[in-house]
Amino acid sequence: MVDVKLENIVKTFGETVALKGIDLHIKAGELFTLLGPSGCGKSTTLRIIAGLDFPDSGTIYFGDEEVTYLPSSKRGAVLVFQNYALWPHMTVFDNVAYGLKLRKLPKEEIKKKVEWALELVKLQGFEDRYPTQLSGGQQQRVAIARALVVEPKVLLLDEPLSNLDAKLRLEMRSEIRRIQRELGITVLYVTHDQEEAMAISDRIAVMNVGTVEQVGTPKEIYESPRTEFVASFMGKTNVIPAKVVERNGDRVSVEFEGIRLDGLYYTEKSDDVVVVIRPERIRLHPVENAVSFTGTVDLVEYYGFFIEVVGLFGETRIISRTISDRDVAGLRPTQPVTFYVERDDIIVLPKQQL
Amino acid sequence: MKVSKWSERLFGTPIFDPVVTTSFLFPLLYLIAFLIIPVLTMLAIAFVYNGHFSLYWFKNILTSDYYLSFRPTGEFYRLVTMPSGEQIYYVQGVDFGVILNSIIVSLSVMILTTILGTVFAFVMARYDFPGKNIVRILLFVPLLVTPFVNVFIVKKMFLPNGLINWLFYDILHVFPHRIVIDGLVGVIVAQTMTYYPIVYLNAYASFINIDPTLEEQAENLGSGSFHLFRTVTFPLALPGIAAGATLVGIFSLEDLAAPIVFQGNPLARKLMSFQIYSAFTSGFNVGSPQLAALAIIMLTIAILMFLGIRKYVSMRQYAMLSKGGRWKPRVAKPKGWQAALIYLVVLPMLLISIFPQIGVVLLAFSESWSGTWPEGFTTQHIMSIVTQPDIERVIMNSVMYSTAAIIVILLLSLTASYASSRFKKSQLGPVLDSLSTIPIAVPGIVIAMGYFFFFAKVFPDTPLDPTNLLGFNPAMVLVLAYSIRRLPFAARSISAGIQQVHVSLEEAALNLGAGRWKALTGILMPLILLNLLGGAMLSFVYCMSETSVGITLGSINPDYYPITARMVELMTSAVGSANLAAALGVFLMVVQIIAIVLANLITKQRYSFIGLT
Numbered sequence: 005m006v007d008v009k010l011e012n013i014v015k016t017f018g019e020t021v022a023l024k025g026i027d028l029h030i031k032a033g034e035l036f037t038l039l040g041p042s043g044c045g046k047s048t049t050l051r052i053i054a055g056l057d058f059p060d061s062g063t064i065y066f067g068d069e070e071v072t073y074l075p076s077s078k079r080g081a082v083l084v085f086q087n088y089a090l091w092p093h094m095t096v097f098d099n100v101a102y103g104l105k106l107r108k109l110p111k112e113e114i115k116k117k118v119e120w121a122l123e124l125v126k127l128q129g130f131e132d133r134y135p136t137q138l139s140g141g142q143q144q145r146v147a148i149a150r151a152l153v154v155e156p157k158v159l160l161l162d163e164p165l166s167n168l169d170a171k172l173r174l175e176m177r178s179e180i181r182r183i184q185r186e187l188g189i190t191v192l193y194v195t196h197d198q199e200e201a202m203a204i205s206d207r208i209a210v211m212n213v214g215t216v217e218q219v220g221t222p223k224e225i226y227e228s229p230r231t232e233f234v235a236s237f238m239g240k241t242n243v244i245p246a247k248v249v250e251r252n253g254d255r256v257s258v259e260f261e262g263i264r265l266d267g268l269y270y271t272e273k274s275d276d277v278v279v280v281i282r283p284e285r286i287r288l289h290p291v292e293n294a295v296s297f298t299g300t301v302d303l304v305e306y307y308g309f310f311i312e313v314v315g316l317f318g319e320t321r322i323i324s325r326t327i328s329d330r331d332v333a334g335l336r337p338t339q340p341v342t343f344y345v346e347r348d349d350i351i352v353l354p355k356q357q358l
Numbered sequence: 359m360k361v362s363k364w365s366e367r368l369f370g371t372p373i374f375d376p377v378v379t380t381s382f383l384f385p386l387l388y389l390i391a392f393l394i395i396p397v398l399t400m401l402a403i404a405f406v407y408n409g410h411f412s413l414y415w416f417k418n419i420l421t422s423d424y425y426l427s428f429r430p431t432g433e434f435y436r437l438v439t440m441p442s443g444e445q446i447y448y449v450q451g452v453d454f455g456v457i458l459n460s461i462i463v464s465l466s467v468m469i470l471t472t473i474l475g476t477v478f479a480f481v482m483a484r485y486d487f488p489g490k491n492i493v494r495i496l497l498f499v500p501l502l503v504t505p506f507v508n509v510f511i512v513k514k515m516f517l518p519n520g521l522i523n524w525l526f527y528d529i530l531h532v533f534p535h536r537i538v539i540d541g542l543v544g545v546i547v548a549q550t551m552t553y554y555p556i557v558y559l560n561a562y563a564s565f566i567n568i569d570p571t572l573e574e575q576a577e578n579l580g581s582g583s584f585h586l587f588r589t590v591t592f593p594l595a596l597p598g599i600a601a602g603a604t605l606v607g608i609f610s611l612e613d614l615a616a617p618i619v620f621q622g623n624p625l626a627r628k629l630m631s632f633q634i635y636s637a638f639t640s641g642f643n644v645g646s647p648q649l650a651a652l653a654i655i656m657l658t659i660a661i662l663m664f665l666g667i668r669k670y671v672s673m674r675q676y677a678m679l680s681k682g683g684r685w686k687p688r689v690a691k692p693k694g695w696q697a698a699l700i701y702l703v704v705l706p707m708l709l710i711s712i713f714p715q716i717g718v719v720l721l722a723f724s725e726s727w728s729g730t731w732p733e734g735f736t737t738q739h740i741m742s743i744v745t746q747p748d749i750e751r752v753i754m755n756s757v758m759y760s761t762a763a764i765i766v767i768l769l770l771s772l773t774a775s776y777a778s779s780r781f782k783k784s785q786l787g788p789v790l791d792s793l794s795t796i797p798i799a800v801p802g803i804v805i806a807m808g809y810f811f812f813f814a815k816v817f818p819d820t821p822l823d824p825t826n827l828l829g830f831n832p833a834m835v836l837v838l839a840y841s842i843r844r845l846p847f848a849a850r851s852i853s854a855g856i857q858q859v860h861v862s863l864e865e866a867a868l869n870l871g872a873g874r875w876k877a878l879t880g881i882l883m884p885l886i887l888l889n890l891l892g893g894a895m896l897s898f899v900y901c902m903s904e905t906s907v908g909i910t911l912g913s914i915n916p917d918y919y920p921i922t923a924r925m926v927e928l929m930t931s932a933v934g935s936a937n938l939a940a941a942l943g944v945f946l947m948v949v950q951i952i953a954i955v956l957a958n959l960i961t962k963q964r965y966s967f968i969g970l971t
Contacts, residue, residue, distance in 0.1 A: 056865050058372045075373055076868045083869050089862035093884045103870035154870060 005189055006067040006157045007032040008053060008081075013062035015048055022048045023059070024214040030158075030192055031207075032067075035184050037193040039201040040211035041237070046194045049211070050160050053192060054083040066157055082156035086163045088147040090135035096122070096146050097131035103154035121153035124183060141172045148183070159184075161193045165200060177204055198238050202226060210234045232356040235280040242283060242322050245355060248275040258352060261318030263297045270352040277352050285349035286324035288313065288331040294344040301341045304332055315341050370781030377874035378777070382786050385774035389793045389845075392838045393800070396808030397657070403811060404650035415651035419457075424628075425652075427455040432625065434543075437535070446518055447533075450541030450625050457655060460611055460630040463546055467610040470550040472603045474707070475557025476595075480587075481704055483565035486689045487697060493705065499712040501555045502950050503903045504943035505922050506929045509619040510936055511717030512548040513540075514727070521713060524730045541625035548616040551711050553606040560602030564595035570688045597671045604667035605798070608660050612801030614905055618926060630656045631906075634803045638810075638910040645814075645825075653807045657800060664799030715947070721940035739941040749942070751917075752924040759833060759920055760901035763840035764894045770794075770841060771849035771893065776878065779856045780864075798846045802906025805839050809911060830915050839907040844900050848893045855889030856882065892957040899953045903946050921946065 008030040015023040023045045030036040038046040051057040053064060055076030064072045071079055082103075090099055100121055104114045122128050125145035135143055144164060151159055164180065165173040181204055184191050195201050201208050202222035209219045210233070218225060218234045229235035236243045246260035248270065256270040258277060270277065290296070299317035311332050313324045324343055326332065335341060366372040369382055407414035419425045430452040438448045454462060478497065482490070515521045516539040527533040539547055568591060576590045614635050620626035627636065630652060637649050692700055721727055725734030743749050774794045778787045797805075813835060814825045821831040859882060867877040883890070905922050913923035921942055928939035 054869055056869065073373070076865070077871045077873060079869075081869075083866070085862040085866060087860060087862055089860065089866035091863055091866075091881055091885075102867065102872075106871040106876070150866075150870070 005032050008158055008190065008192065009063075009065040010049070010053070011063045011065075013049070013052060013059045013064070015045075015052060015057065015059045022214055023052075025062070026214075026216055028209055028216060028219070030190060032190050033188050034206040035181070035191045035193060035204060037195060037201045037205040037208045038211055039195060039198060039208050039237075041196055043213075044211040045214045046196075046211050047162055050083065050162055050192065050194050053158065054081050054160050055079040056083070080154075080157040081160055082151040082154060082158075083160040083162060084144075084147045084151050084164055086166060088135075088143045088167075090143055090146055090150075092135050094134075095131065096127070096133050096135070096138070099135065099146055100150045100153050102150065107154070117153050118149075121149035124152065124186070125149045125179070140168055141176060144168065144176060145179075148180070152183070152187070152189075157190070159189055159191045161191065163195055164193070165195070165197075173200075180204065202238075210237060212237070229280065229351065229353070232278050232280070232353050235278075235351065235353060240283060240323065242279075242281045242286075244279040244281070244320055244322065246277050246279045246352075248277055248352075256352065261320050263317060265295045265297070265350065267295075267347055268350050268352050269347075272354045274354040276355040278355050280351040280353060281322070281345055281349065283312065283323045283325035284310075285345055286322070287344040288324065288326060288335075288341070289344065291344050291346060293348075294346050295350070296342050296344045298340060298342040301335050301337050301339050303337060304335050313341065315343055366783070368784060368786050369777075370784030370787065375874050377878060378781060381773040381777040382781075382784065382790060385770045385777070385794060385845075386786065386790055388770060389842070393793070393797060393805075393842050396805070396812035397800075399811045399815060400650045400653055400804075400808045403647050404654050406647065415648045416655070418648055419651055419655065423455060425456045426458060427453070428458075430454050440518070444518075444536070446536040446538055449537060449539045449543045450623055451543045451546075453542075453625055453628060456628050456630055456633055456652075459542060459625075459628050460656070461659065463542055463549070463629065464607045464610040466546045467549045467553060468603045468607040470546070471554040471557045471606045472599060474550065474554040474711070475559075475602065476561045476592075476599055477704060478554075478558045478708065479561035479565055480591075481700055483562055484689060485692045485696065485700065487692055487700055489705075493708065496708055496712055497555065497558065498954075499715045500551065502715050502947045503899075504715065504718045504940075504946055505903055505905050506615045506619055506925050507718045507721065507936070507940045507943040508552060508714035509548040509616045510929060510939075511714040511721065512551055513544060513619055514717065515710075515713060516544070516547070519729050521730060522710075540620060541623040542629075544620040544623070545613075545616040545626055545629070548619070549610045549613055551714060552613075552616075553609055554711065556606050556609070557599060557602040560605075561595060561599045564598030565591070567598075568594050573688060601667055601671055604663055607663050608799055608801070611656065611660055611663075612803055612906060614803065614909065619929065621930075631801065631803050634807055635910060638806070639913075645811075650807065650811065653804045657804045660801055660804075661796070661799045664796070718940050718943040718947070721937055722944045724937065739937045740944065742938055743941055743945055746938075749924070749938070752919045752921050752942075753945070755918055756902050756921040759836045759840065760898050762833075762837045763844070763901045764897045766837060766841040767844050767848045767897045768852075768890060768894055770845055771852045772883075772890070774845075775849050775853040775856050776882070779853055780861065794849050795846045797842050800843075802839070802843060802904070803910065805842065806907045806910040809835050809839060809907070824911055824914055828915055828917075830918075832912050832914065832918050832920075835911050836907060836920060839911070840901040840904055843904065843907070844897045847900070848897050851893045851896075852886065852889050855886035859885045888960055891960055895953040895957045899950045902949055 008028070010026050010028040013023050013026040014021070026045070026049060038049055040046045048057065052059050055071070055074060058073055062072070063070060066079075066081070091102075094102070097118055100118045101114050104117055109117070118131070119128070122130065125148050127142060127145050127149065130138070130142065130146075135146065138146065161180070165176055168176060177200060193204065202225075205222055207219060207221055208225050210217045210225060212233045218230045220228075225234060226238050229238060232243060235241055244260050246258040248256045249259045249264065250257040254269055254271050255267050257264055257266045258268060258279060259265075260279065265279065287294070297317060299315045299322075301313060302316040302321060303312075303314040305312045305314070310325050310327050311329070313326065313332055313335060315322045315324065322343060362372060362374055365374040369375075369378050371378055404415055405411055405413070432450070432452045434452050435447050435449040437445050439445050453459065482494065482497070516537065517523070518536045518538055523533065523536045527536050572594065573586060573590055576586050581589065612631055614631050617626050617629050617632035618635070621632065626632070634649060634653055634656070637646065720732045722739050723735055723737065724732030725736050727733065743753065774790055777784070778791050781787060810824050813822045817823050819826060821829060822834060824830050824832075824835070863885070864877040864881050867881050868874070872880065902921060904920070908920040908922040909926045912918070912920045913926065925939045925942050928935040928942075
């Protein structure tokens with residue numbers, strides 16, 4: 005179990021720059037997630053840590069040891085592939101034992117370790133099956149057992165749940181969390197699903213077009229996004245372009261669609277900003293220390309466990325979310341509606357060139 | 359451990375690895391040594407006159423009416439009066455000189471095979487009719503290669519009392535006179551019947567691979583059946599059909615069997631392949647620079663055809679547009695007139711086209727064959743395979759050469775396909791790719807020619823020197839030639855296998871601590887084992903019946919004859935020997951049937967389709 009440090013990792017594929025100087029520090033024993041849309045460079049980062057690709061420049065450390073150009077086979081950063089990569093011509097036992105056989109362990113010990121690993125993933129008794137005789141979830145477990153059995157310094161998981169159905173996904177998510185806690189190993193997890201990332205991670209790095217936008221705990225990332233991208237990527241949210249019209253220390257007034265919001269926290273230089281408001285933080289009834297703005301109802305959408313009211317303010321649509329039927333009683337499209345938001349729930353960020 | 363920039367550039371992996379390096383360098387050096395250098399040796403001879411660089415030999419060829427003439431001589435056909443007083447049409451074609459003759463024959467064969475192959479393929483791909491399964495099996499018959507003998511039967515079919523005249527003159531009275539074909543027309547007809555299955559297979563695969571919704575949409579918009587074919591189906595299948603037709607064009611260009619069988623007519627000899635071949639057999643002209651120049655002209659034409667089709671096909675990769683996945687191909691019951699066409703035109707054509715193979719069997723089991731049908735049943739010729747020592751010897755020779763060759767072929771195609779499909783960033787990759795496909799476009803007779811010069815120059819007075827005559831042992835030369843000629847086909851089927859194995863399966867092994875060698879032998883090779891076996895078997899069949907090099911370099915020393923060298927000797931010598939050649943043809947057919955059936959059986963378990971070529 006080691007910590008993993010990436011310093012200024014750059015990787016290009018032909019003309020395209022996949023990673024533009026990544027710095028990351030993954031602490032020993034934590035479950036760290038790389039989160040981002042497809043093509044953001046998260047899988048490339050994972051493959052570089054696994055030693056399956058090599059960076060153009062930059063350095064990777066496992067603990068104090070530099071491993072940047074160490075071949076994959078000598079690195080001990082074991083990857084669980086997105087497609088599981090189980091060898092169809094080998095039984096479950098042989099798949100799991102593969103790494104141990106390479107390490108020339110005695111037969112008895114191999115058997116014991118494979119048994120241990122299969123028990124860990126709850127697949128005792130499946131030793132003689134072939135991968136094609138297993139369900140997707142079982143294949144996933146074999147892949148994890150195969151990686152864990154060699155006691156990796158770091159376990160790398162590449163979109164491990166993407167090939168499973170919704171129910172199994174939840175089950176495997178908590179399985180992975182359980183195993184990680186039980187063994188206390190360092191896990192680097194890659195996903196594009198923000199909900200999955202928040203549920204499972206100790207910390208998350210949000211990536212976008214080859215850069216890390218923000219690193220933090222799920223709560224930090226969700227509640228205090230530091231860039232427009234992070235704000236908009238973490239769940240459905242309102243990102244409203246606005247202008248700073250007045251500054252007063254670390255408080256500013258911003259304006260959009262003729263609506264002025266006063267006393268918001270903002271310290272950056274740029275006057276072109278976006279106002280980020282989570283839909284569930286918008287109230288349809290007055291609250292204390294809140295700003296309010298009035299527009300017309302565009303849509304009311306019923307989702308079951310919550311209801312969305314989309315307000316139209318000039319050209320701008322703002323979504324609010326409520327769990328209360330009473331809030332929306334009598335709201336009809338084109339009727340006026342007032343949104344209330346506590347000042348602390350409004351985040352002002354510089355506009356990003358996306 | 360440090361990365362190396364040149365390893366990344368050359369081999370596509372920044373960490374130098376002996377397995378990867380060998381995978382690139384072994385096939386690359388092999389091809390350079392045994393394909394490029396022999397061709398260069400030939401160039402060195404063809405471009406030198408009086409010790410200087412010169413175009414003399416090329417000028418000599420291109421200005422001579424014998425080689426190139428734009429005013430054709432001879433009559434395409436004549437009405438000949440037979441001794442019996444009966445008049446017959448004698449069709450032989452006209453003479454444009456050796457080079458143009460070859461091109462005209464090749465183009466005619468391309469056009470005829472395209473028509474025949476496309477019609478058969480369309481019927482098989484789109485119609486469901488009683489007897490279709492029998493037709494499907496029959497369509498495999500013309501694929502069976504019986505060097506020389508099948509052409510011999512074609513020639514027989516078009517004699518005054520042959521099957522064709524018996525059928526269309528005596529019985530159906532369609533012909534105004536009996537028709538005899540010979541010369542260039544004979545070559546064209548024989549090659550068409552031999553090669554149309556290649557177009558058929560390509561066209562069939564193309565038709566089957568068309569997304570049915572594309573046709574359904576056209577129909578839905580009001581397209582009628584012929585309009586649909588002309589505007590949607592045919593254009594979509596065209597790249598595949600054209601690729602097959604080009605392959606046929608190249609095969610026709612290099613074919614020796616038809617010109618050799620028809621060589622009684624002087625016109626059939628006026629083809630590039632035969633000119634080079636006859637220099638080998640007559641012996642006195644082999645080393646001539648003019649011949650080297652002719653070989654180079656032939657090679658250039660073949661390569662231009664090959665590059666042309668590659669460019670054309672790569673421009674039209676429509677197939678990629680459609681979403682993947684399996685679909686149910688469109689198969690319909692033929693309407694009345696369509697059924698009539700199928701049963702009255704297409705099927706009889708098929709039966710005629712498989713007659714050469716049937717004829718080979720009849721010939722092998724008959725005492726004589728002078729009329730329409732063979733006479734007298736005998737197993738004497740077939741028995742000679744096991745009783746006659748010289749026949750046994752050529753079979754053993756061929757088995758040995760072919761076995762050695764498939765080992766080399768497997769090594770070459772495995773390394774080359776592994777290198778180019780797994781290390782795509784390598785700058786050597788494209789070079790290796792082109793080099794390993796180019797043998798398709800190198801006529802066998804040109805390889806024979808190149809080897810002749812190469813081994814005579816580099817290994818003079820050794821058993822590898824063909825000018826050493828009875829001191830010459832062709833084993834190594836033949837194995838080299840077989841392996842180079844077969845490589846593109848074997849590499850393609852093995853590549854297909856490798857592409858079905860996701861690269862993550864090997865990466866997982868590397869990641870768990872295996873080296874490249876372990877990942878290659880422990881993971882990839884077991885997973886493509888069936889492709890390797892299938893490739894080996896089809897390559898074996900090919901080597902057993904290889905003609906061009908076998909009957910030139912292989913026929914220098916009788917002790918080391920491969921089967922085909924003995925067959926050509928039998929075909930061109932005394933009466934009655936053709937039966938023995940036919941027996942060898944039957945033997946080859948049996949070997950092919952066993953190999954194809956085995957290859958299908960073992961590969962069917964996991965792969966639905968394996969390319970025959």
